[in-house]
Amino acid sequence: MTEPRWLDAQEMRAWRGLIGTNRLLFEQINRELSRRSGLSAADYEVLVQLSETPERRLRMSDLAAQSLSSKSRLSHQVSRLERLGWVRREECPTDRRGAFAALTDEGLAVLEEAAKGHVEDVRRHLFDRLSPEQIHALGEITATLNSYLETVVERD
Amino acid sequence: MTEPRWLDAQEMRAWRGLIGTNRLLFEQINRELSRRSGLSAADYEVLVQLSETPERRLRMSDLAAQSLSSKSRLSHQVSRLERLGWVRREECPTDRRGAFAALTDEGLAVLEEAAKGHVEDVRRHLFDRLSPEQIHALGEITATLNSYLETVVERD
DNA sequence: CCGCAGTAGTTGAATATTCAAGATCTTCGA
DNA sequence: TCGAAGATCTTGAATATTCAACTACTGCGG
Numbered sequence: 001m002t003e004p005r006w007l008d009a010q011e012m013r014a015w016r017g018l019i020g021t022n023r024l025l026f027e028q029i030n031r032e033l034s035r036r037s038g039l040s041a042a043d044y045e046v047l048v049q050l051s052e053t054p055e056r057r058l059r060m061s062d063l064a065a066q067s068l069s070s071k072s073r074l075s076h077q078v079s080r081l082e083r084l085g086w087v088r089r090e091e092c093p094t095d096r097r098g099a100f101a102a103l104t105d106e107g108l109a110v111l112e113e114a115a116k117g118h119v120e121d122v123r124r125h126l127f128d129r130l131s132p133e134q135i136h137a138l139g140e141i142t143a144t145l146n147s148y149l150e151t152v153v154e155r156d
Numbered sequence: 157m158t159e160p161r162w163l164d165a166q167e168m169r170a171w172r173g174l175i176g177t178n179r180l181l182f183e184q185i186n187r188e189l190s191r192r193s194g195l196s197a198a199d200y201e202v203l204v205q206l207s208e209t210p211e212r213r214l215r216m217s218d219l220a221a222q223s224l225s226s227k228s229r230l231s232h233q234v235s236r237l238e239r240l241g242w243v244r245r246e247e248c249p250t251d252r253r254g255a256f257a258a259l260t261d262e263g264l265a266v267l268e269e270a271a272k273g274h275v276e277d278v279r280r281h282l283f284d285r286l287s288p289e290q291i292h293a294l295g296e297i298t299a300t301l302n303s304y305l306e307t308v309v310e311r312d
Numbered sequence: 313c314c315g316c317a318g319t320a321g322t323t324g325a326a327t328a329t330t331c332a333a334g335a336t337c338t339t340c341g342a
Numbered sequence: 343t344c345g346a347a348g349a350t351c352t353t354g355a356a357t358a359t360t361c362a363a364c365t366a367c368t369g370c371g372g
Contacts, residue, residue, distance in 0.1 A: 003272075004271075004272045004273075004275045004276050004279075005275070005276075005279060006275060007275060007278070007279075007283075010288075010291055010292060010295060011283055011291060013295040013299070014283075014291050014292075014294040014295040014298065015278060015282070017294065017295055017297075017298025017299055017301075017302060018181075018282075018294065018298055019201075019224075020224065020298060020302040020305075021297075021298045021301050021302055021305070022178050022182065023224045024224065024301075024302060024305040024306070024309050025174075025301060025305060026178065027309065028305060028308060028309050028310075031310070040358090042358090045175075059320085060320070060321060060322095061319090061320065061321080068175075068176065068179045068180065070359085070360075070361095071320080071321065071322085072321090072322080072323085072359080072360070072361075072362095073358085073359060073360075074321095075321065075322055075323080076322090076323090076358075076359080077358090077359095079322090080357095080358090092320095095319095095320080095367080095368075096366080096367060096368085097319070097320045097321065097365095097366060097367045097368070098319095098320060098321080098367090099320080099321065099322095115160075116159075116160045117160075119160045119161070119162055119163060120160050120161075122163070122171060123160075123161060123163075125301075125304075125305065125308070126171070126174075126301070127163075127167055127170075129300055129301055129304050130297060130300065130301075132166075134293065134296070134297050134300075135166055135167060135170050136166060136170075137290070137293045137294075137297070138170040138173065138174065138293075138297055139166060139169040139170040139173055140290070141173075141177075141286060141290050141293070141294055142170065142173025142174050142176060142177045143169070143173055144285055144286065144290075145177050145180075145181060145281075145282070145285055145286075146173060146176040146177055146180060148281075148285050149176075149177070149180040149181060149184060149281065150180070152184060152281070153180050153183065153184050154184075154187070196328090198328090215350090216350075216351060216352095217349090217350065217351080226329085226330075226331095227350080227351065227352085228329080228330070228331075228332095228351090228352080228353085229328085229329060229330075230351095231351065231352055231353085232328075232329075232352090232353090233328085233329095235352090236327095236328090248350095251337075251338075251349090251350080252336075252337055252338085252350095253335095253336060253337045253338070253349070253350040253351065254337090254349095254350060254351080255350080255351065255352095313372100314371100314372090315370100315371095315372095316369100316370090316371090317368105317369090317370085317371100318367105318368085318369085318370100319366105319367080319368075319369095320365100320366085320367080320368095321364105321365090321366090321367100322363105322364080322365080322366100323362105323363085323364075323365095324361105324362095324363090324364105325360100325361090325362095325363105326359100326360080326361080326362100327358100327359080327360070327361090328357100328358080328359070328360090329356100329357080329358070329359090330355100330356080330357070330358090331354105331355090331356080331357090332353105332354095332355095332356100333352105333353085333354090333355105334351105334352085334353075334354105335350100335351090335352080335353095336349100336350080336351085336352100337348105337349080337350080337351105338347105338348085338349070338350095339346100339347085339348080339349090340345100340346095340347090340348100341344105341345095341346095341347105342343100342344090342345095342346105
């Protein structure tokens with residue numbers, strides 16, 4: 001049980017910075033999203049994933065994976081979205097255990113309405129503050145981390 | 157009501173990347189922290205802030221600000237930590253509305269035990285994956301964003 | 313074709329977070 | 343010095359998330 005390699009100043013700055021951005025940026029963007037459209041960040045993410053599919057529906061598992069959610073959370077969440085009339089559950093003919101979540105016309109309308117303001121918020125709070133080089137670097141850094149993390153994370 | 161400036165490919169990559177890192181990285185690090193030490197990320201953050209103070213205590217408001225928490229959340233959280241014996245509430249002599257949260261010896265011991273493994277997790281999942289240039293860039297980017305965000309975020 | 317291990321999804325209880333008051337106390341201007 | 347406005351912190355209810363079963367089904371080895 002040897003002494004760990006503590007973080008140096010540079011690393012500490014990046015780590016605390018990331019924690020801060022993580023909280024402040026998403027908190028603010030999500031607050032604005034939800035005020036304007038009544039959609040939580042999680043809801044928005046789910047609706048986007050569904051809308052980007054040709055059939056406007058996805059199997060629950062795939063949807064969970066793509067929206068980085070746990071199965072349980074997604075299940076509760078889809079129930080809520082169903083109550084609101086924005087998503088509909090459909091059964092899967094080829095695998096009777098399976099279920100689809102399908103975006104309704106209403107859901108799509110809500111999403112499209114929310115998207116405009118949301119993009120502007122993201123732009124205002126994130127991209128307007130960074131140089132093109134920084135935006136590029138951020139893309140590289142997160143891509144590197146995420147492809148590693150996907151091999152590591154234990155989900156569910 | 158003009159058409160918004162949609163995100164271009166570079167921006168979309170950075171934005172989705174950030175969402176992914178945000179979730180995957182912290183989920184994984186927090187899961188490991190909590191498995192090893194029974195501390196949630198929020199608990200750890202609170203204990204760290206207290207431990208870094210000379211008196212090992214802070215006013216609730218200051219603690220909320222430093223740990224980027226809302227007052228309400230912090231209050232509930234400190235109650236929990238108090239039940240566990242890791243934090244103690246103390247009253248403030250100079251302002252009778254005020255309250256301190258103070259780190260107990262037990263709390264400090266738990267924190268120090270947890271810190272070792274936690275630092276190694278952060279290193280393994282974050283810094284070992286990035287070049288020194290990327291670490292530096294990440295520090296710059298988050299510092300820029302956070303100093304802007306602090307002027308903008310509506311907390312509580 | 314049987315049985316069993318594993319997959320898909322849901323559920324309910326335990327826990328955590330948010331939201332909107334509420335209870336005290338301080339400050340400051342009239 | 344009085345009173346109103348604001349600061350500090352807590353509380354309880356509503357909501358969201360996690361965790362550990364549980365149901366129902368598929369697919370595979372024998």
